[in-house]
Amino acid sequence: MSISSLEARELNLYYGNFHALKNVTVRIAEHAITSIIGPSGCGKSTLLRVFNRMNDLIATVRVTGQVLMHGRDIYSRQLDTASLRKRVGMVFQRPNPFPLSIFENVAYGPKIHALVEKHELAELVANSLKKTGLWEQLKDKLNDSALSLPPEQQQRLCISRLLATEPEVLLMDEPCSALDPIATAKIEELMLELKDKYTIVIVTHNMQQAARISDFTAFMLLGELLEFDSTSAIFTNPQHPKTQDYVTGRFG
Amino acid sequence: MNRPKTMTRSRFAEGAVEWLIRASAFSAIVGLFLIFIFIGKEALPILTSPDVRKEANISKLFLPQDQAHPYSWQPVSEIPKYSILPLFVGTLKMTLVAVLFAIPLALGAALFTSEFSPGWLKEFIKPIIELLAGIPSVVLGFFALMVMASYVQELFGIVYRLNAINAGIALGLAVIPIVYTVADDALTSVPKSYREASMAMGASPWQTAWRVVFPAALPGILAACVLGFGRAIGETMIVLMASGNAAIMSWNLAKPARSLSATIAAELGEVVVGSAHYHVLFFIGISLFIFTFVLNMFAHWFVARLQKKVLGTI
Ligand SMILES: Nc1ncnc2c1ncn2[C@@H]1O[C@H](COP(=O)(O)OP(=O)(O)OP(=O)(O)O)[C@@H](O)[C@H]1O
Ligand SMILES: [Mg+2]
Numbered sequence: 140m141s142i143s144s145l146e147a148r149e150l151n152l153y154y155g156n157f158h159a160l161k162n163v164t165v166r167i168a169e170h171a172i173t174s175i176i177g178p179s180g181c182g183k184s185t186l187l188r189v190f191n192r193m194n195d196l197i198a199t200v201r202v203t204g205q206v207l208m209h210g211r212d213i214y215s216r217q218l219d220t221a222s223l224r225k226r227v228g229m230v231f232q233r234p235n236p237f238p239l240s241i242f243e244n245v246a247y248g249p250k251i252h253a254l255v256e257k258h259e260l261a262e263l264v265a266n267s268l269k270k271t272g273l274w275e276q277l278k279d280k281l282n283d284s285a286l287s288l289p290p291e292q293q294q295r296l297c298i299s300r301l302l303a304t305e306p307e308v309l310l311m312d313e314p315c316s317a318l319d320p321i322a323t324a325k326i327e328e329l330m331l332e333l334k335d336k337y338t339i340v341i342v343t344h345n346m347q348q349a350a351r352i353s354d355f356t357a358f359m360l361l362g363e364l365l366e367f368d369s370t371s372a373i374f375t376n377p378q379h380p381k382t383q384d385y386v387t388g389r390f391g
Numbered sequence: 392m393n394r395p396k397t398m399t400r401s402r403f404a405e406g407a408v409e410w411l412i413r414a415s416a417f418s419a420i421v422g423l424f425l426i427f428i429f430i431g432k433e434a435l436p437i438l439t440s441p442d443v444r445k446e447a448n449i450s451k452l453f454l455p456q457d458q459a460h461p462y463s464w465q466p467v468s469e470i471p472k473y474s475i476l477p478l479f480v481g482t483l484k485m486t487l488v489a490v491l492f493a494i495p496l497a498l499g500a501a502l503f504t505s506e507f508s509p510g511w512l513k514e515f516i517k518p519i520i521e522l523l524a525g526i527p528s529v530v531l532g533f534f535a536l537m538v539m540a541s542y543v544q545e546l547f548g549i550v551y552r553l554n555a556i557n558a559g560i561a562l563g564l565a566v567i568p569i570v571y572t573v574a575d576d577a578l579t580s581v582p583k584s585y586r587e588a589s590m591a592m593g594a595s596p597w598q599t600a601w602r603v604v605f606p607a608a609l610p611g612i613l614a615a616c617v618l619g620f621g622r623a624i625g626e627t628m629i630v631l632m633a634s635g636n637a638a639i640m641s642w643n644l645a646k647p648a649r650s651l652s653a654t655i656a657a658e659l660g661e662v663v664v665g666s667a668h669y670h671v672l673f674f675i676g677i678s679l680f681i682f683t684f685v686l687n688m689f690a691h692w693f694v695a696r697l698q699k700k701v702l703g704t705i
Contacts, residue, residue: 193591224593231591235584238607238701247602251594286702297588304592 144169144308144338145190145227150204152185152194159185161362163204167308167355172330172339174349174370177359178390183342186359187310190340191227192220208308225252228301230311234293236285236300241277244285244296248304267303271295271329291322295329309333311341315348327352346386350374358382430680433673446667447473452674464638464649466658466668473671475678477640481555481648485630488559488644489566489623494616496563497570501615505578506600517575524568532632535561540633547645553635555648561633562623570619577611578604610698617690621683627652651675 143166152160159182167173167190175183185194192213194200206213213223225248236244245264249255255263264281268274273295277288285296294314301309311330315323330339330352343349349356349370356373358366358381366373366382377383384390436443437452452475455461462474500520504513535557543549543557581604589599605612627650635647636657655672662669 191591193587196587196590221593221595224591229591231584231588233584235582235588237585237588237603239603247589247594248592251592251598251602284700284702301592 143167144208145340146205146207147186147189148205148207150186150189150202150206152182152189152203153199153201154197155199159362160189163362163364165357165364165367167338167340169338170334170336171354172334172341172352173355173357174353175340175342175357175359176344176346176349176385177365178385179344181359182362183359184312186364187229187312187340187342190308190310191224191229193224193229195220221252225304226306227308227310228304228306230294230297230301230309230314232313233317234290234297236288236293236296238284238286240282241285241288241296242281244300245303247300252304254304263303267299268296270302270333271299273299289322290318291325294318294322294326298329298333306337308338308340311339313342313344316344323348346374346388358385360385427677427680430673430677434670434677436670437674440670443667443670446471447671452476452671462640464654466662466671471668473667474640475651475671475675477638478649478651478654478675480640480642481634481638482624482650482652484555484642484644485559485562485634485648485650486620486623488556489562490616490620492560493563493566493619493623494570497567497615497619498574498612500567501571501574501578502600502605505575506596506604520568520571522568523564524572526565528565528626528628529632531561531564532629535629535633549645551635551645551647553633553647555634555644555646558630558634558648559644561629562626565626565629566619566623569622570615573615573618574608574612577608577615580611581607607701610694610701613697614690614694617686617694621686624683624686625652625679627656631656651679 145167147163147165150160150163151158163186165186175186177183188194189202189206190213194202202214208223208226211218237247239247242264245267246260249260249263265274265278268277273292276292285293288296294317298309315326318326327348330341333339334354341349341353353370356368356370357364358373358377358379360381366377366379368378373382374386377386437447437449438444451473456463456472456474460472462476463472464474464477465472500516504516508516536553539561540552540557543554543560544552547556549556585603585607586599589603590596594602630648630650631653634649634653636649636653637647638649638654639646655675658668659672662672
């Protein structure tokens with residue numbers, strides 16, 4: 140297995156009394172796409188949100204175990220969530236650009252983290268839009284509201300917005316489930332382009348999608364990580380009968 | 392065949408309710424129109440009747456008269472003087488104080504309860520501020536006249552006990568709950584997904600509130616400010632009691648002031664019906680009416696435009 144970027148060790152997460160993640164140990168490979176699959180409510184989103192500590196925003200959440208990024212515990216006191224989230228960006232299920240202009244959306248991260256001088260901002264915004272293939276279509280209407288774009292472009296914009304802060308990891312929680320098949324194919328293509336430079340973790344309900352784009356696949360059931368392996372192994376030669384049942388569509 | 396019968400009956404009931412709602416909506420418009428006609432008719436002699444115009448016409452109302460006292464409102468002196476500019480100035484300066492006092496406080500409170508306070512604290516603060524809206528303005532005026540005035544006088548070291556600052560602050564107390572309620576609604580209805588996106592990028596709650604939530608709620612917040620402004624301009628009882636009521640042509644906030652609305656309230660009861668004074672008071676009334684109407688129309692247009700811009704339809 141290649142170098143790991145993120146790693147969870149014997150991770151447990153509780154929502155109040157509800158035990159949502161049970162003893163999860165997983166290593167996320169660098170510059171690869173890892174997909175997390177499993178039936179609804181099994182804890183996929185919860186696991187994803189562990190990696191950028193978005194679960195911290197929920198008052199009842201309690202976490203035990205370790206989560207490491209390049210060997211350093213991201214739940215340690217020394218690490219502040221702002222710099223963690225700058226390095227570990229997140230794309231949501233429904234495209235959620237801010238109700239600001241296209242330019243301001245992409246400039247948001249650099250502004251709040253004070254990444255560049257004012258005169259460099261325009262160039263950074265342009266570069267970030269180029270990375271997602273939006274630049275040619277949008278360069279003449281950067282001042283339009285981001286909400287005027289069609290859903291696929293909105294989702295691309297959300298990805299550009301992340302790339303502007305130069306993260307290492309992209310967490311994507313069902314990023315295509317609000318998109319039509321053509322738009323989905325385009326976003327998948329983009330993800331394959333991005334994996335050279337970024338580590339990508341994607342939650343998906345779409346088995347074909349996991350098979351098409353990911354290098355590694357994690358199968359979760361009822362809060363447990365049942366099986367984790369290369370995608371081809373999971374889909375052609377699963378070790379666990381439950382995994383077999385799920386990937387062949389017998390439940391889920 | 393029971394079904395069709397009940398169907399038609401419920402159809403009929405639906406139709407009746409719809410008609411009733413439509414009628415009540417129209418009655419509001421008709422009412423507004425009739426008020427306008429009535430006040431306008433009584434104000435019109437200022438422009439048309441030669442008798443009235445000898446005493447009070449547009450140029451006497453708005454332009455400087457004699458050298459010593461270019462603008463004075465003395466409707467019951469031997470030679471009545473009807474310059475309404477001091478009243479305009481009075482209204483504007485008290486409104487200004489009220490708005491400058493109330494809007495930052497109200498918006499700050501709304502931002503706090505919608506973004507930062509824990510739920511229980513909001514449940515505590517919100518009803519209290521809204522309770523302020525339920526206090527009759529005569530009570531607020533009385534409070535400003537008897538209690539607040541002394542403190543304001545001391546705090547700002549003012550010669551006159553009743554003045555524009557005192558009235559403006561009291562007016563502000565009436566404006567705060569309106570601005571607060573509407574602004575809090577606007578902020579609270581900003582979708583959670585924007586906040587999540589911002590926090591997930593590593594923004595602090597402050598950055599999220601200021602850079603994302605506030606701009607997203609801006610149309611509603613502006614509507615809140617306009618409502619507050621309208622309330623301040625039209626409010627009568629508080630300014631009547633707390634301002635000292637002297638029609639002075641001065642922008643000095645430390646001096647007493649008299650507003651358009653308070654003038655109508657104080658003088659309409661004793662005026663001789665059909666006199667020039669009577670028609671001038673109606674002229675003031677129609678001016679206030681037109682002013683607030685135009686302000687509201689403009690604000691409506693502006694807010695709609697802003698909303699479109701935020702939601703991306705232009
Ligand atoms: N804020 C919360 N408070 C309490 N329980 C929660 C909370 N969020 C999620 N849960 C519970 O934790 C479990 C895992 O939720 P999670 O959202 O991670 O599932 P998921 O695998 O992403 O499901 P889906 O495929 O439907 O998105 C579910 O049983 C859910 O009810
Ligand atoms: Mg989920």
